[in-house]
Amino acid sequence: MSSGAEKRVLPGPTAPGAEPLLADSQAALDQELSELTAVLEASAPSNDCGSESIDSTDSEGTSSHSKDGAIEKKSRSATYCNDLIRKDMSDEEILSLIEHEVSEIISEHKALNDYEVVFLYDFNMINRTHASSIYQRLSSLRKNNILLILKSPGGEVEPAYLISKLCIRLKGNKFVIGVPSEAKSAATLLSLGADEIHMGAMSELGPIDPQINGYPALAFSSALEKIAQLSEKYPGASTMLAQYLIGSKLDVQALGHYDRITESSEQYALRLLQSKATTTDSSGKLARLASYFTNHYKDHSFVIDVEEAQKLLGTEVVFSESEIYQACHEIHKFLEACEIIMHLRGHKRRITVLGSKFMLRKF
Incomplete structure (x- = not known):
């Protein structure tokens, strides 16, 4: 909870x-x-309002009722x-x-x-x-x-x-x-x-991606991935990016927790979709649909x-x-x-x- x-x-x-x-x-x-x-x-204020x-x-x-009772x-x-x-x-x-x-x-x-x-x-x-x-x-x-x-x-x-x-x-x-x-x-x-x-x-x-303090839970790990991509693309900036991460006091444990929150939302979505399924989802369609609602959209306001x-x-x-x-x-x-x-x-x-x-x- x-x-x-x-x-x-x-x-x-x-x-x-x-x-x-x-x-x-x-x-x-x-x-x-x-x-x-x-x-x-x-x-506008009037005297006869009361x-x-x-x-x-x-x-x-x-x-009212019509002739046929409706x-x-x-x-x-x-x-x-x-x-x-x-x-x-x-x-x-x-x-x-x-x-x-x-x-x-x-x-x-x-x-x-x-x-x-x-x-x-x-x-x-x-x-x-x-x-x-x-x-x-x-x-x-x-x-x-x-x-x-x-x-x-x-x-x-x-x-x-x-x-x-x-x-x-x-x-x-x-x-x-x-x-x-x-x-x-x-x-x-x-x-x-x-x-x-x-x-x-x-x-x-x-989208049903969960939010933490006003930000998508996925945004935190996505930000780390973006920094890693920048470091690979611009090797000369690696030291600067590393110092930025150290200064940001990034909590690695929190990152893992945020990812699990997103996975939890996906699991809830899958369970609800499965609750009305009439056949076994052998193709994994429902799992892909749950993931789509949770992970696909880039803006929570979509x-x-x-x-x-x-x-x-x-x-x-x-x-x-x-x-x-x-x-x-x-x-x-x-x-x-x-x-x-x-x-x-x-x-x-x-x-x-x-x-x-x-x-x-x-x-």
């Missing part, structure tokens, strides 16, 4: 998805941007969120409204009917608390298919592996992950245990978009723009809009959902 100054964590990047948006998607995003701009302009109704039915209506989807635009959240509301009132709306979104999507929906939706790094929250949620349910809505910048390797194994152990027939935004580093490791990963244009996975994920894991595992993804994206879009409105209303909070528990955290 990583701890202290050597936590194997990585702050995730905020890089955009690499896949270009379709024209219809771009038009929709442009419309949302226009709405948010209008909200920004309308959110008169806004707490009843969300006064905004754009609740979900639940019709409600439009939850930025304007809707602006009407939903008042400046004078308490955190508890805001959370209650948000949780209710998310529950409605889930009920509006038939594709989610066969799943227990669980969240790991957090801007903080994955740690043991996340694993405990997921376990508490799953252990209280009967065995069923599991959908984990995953948004995370990464975190500690061990809890991420444990969460994936928990979902595998406690699932019914399927363990499915929806990635509406980023699931980087340790969150990508977690995803490797899923039977299906549902992604879209703005989804991103990332964006593994839906197309690259499909090339690596296959279209039978990674699904693009599926109905499950659309539901996860709608939830993410709603939560993002709520965070923007809360900021405009003076609530300096971010939304976290762990297991089934909704929380507002200061930032």
Whole structure:
């Protein structure tokens, strides 16, 4: 277990998805941007702010049933969120409204009917608390298919592996992950245990190489190899490079430890890939894939978009723009809009959902 100054964590990047948006998607995003701009302009201090109704039915209506009994989807635009959240509301009132709306979104999507929906939706790094929250949620349910809505910048390797194994152990027939935004580093490791990963244009996975004090564990041995190459290429500089190494107080034992940390991450990735293999991996394909995720990418912030994920894991595992993804994206879009409105209303909070528990955290 990583701890202290050597936590194997990585702050995730905020890089955009690499896949270009379709024209219809771009038009929709442009419309949302226009709405948010209008909200920004309308959110200057006003005298009637306190008169806004707490009843969300006064905004754009609740979900209703069509003639055949199906639940019709409600439009939850930025304007809707602006009407939903008042400046004078308490955190508890805001959370209650948000949780209710998310529950409605889930009920509006038939594709989610066969799943227990669980969240790991957090801007903080994955740690043991996340694993405990997921376990508490799953252990209280009967065995069923599991959908984990995953948004995370990464975190500690061990809890991420444990969460994936928990979902595998406690699932019914399927363990499915929806990635509406980023699931980087340790969150990508977690995803490797899923039977299906549902992604879209703005989804991103990332390399799972562990980090130590903000640097890739592989960087330390790579730096030593680079110095050795320079010494061989420029023999006249060998003495200077040797003095540099002596002055750097390089800990050779630490170098070996860092390499073993990387190897450990690769082993975790391989175990998760093997957990869903239906045949013996006599060709070593899974081992090469685990190594690829851990060692191939030169930048920890590298964006593994839906197309690259499909090339690596296959279209039978990674699904693009599926109905499950659309539901996860709608939830993410709603939560993002709520965070923007809360900021405009003076609530300096971010939304976290762990297991089934909704929380507002200061930032």
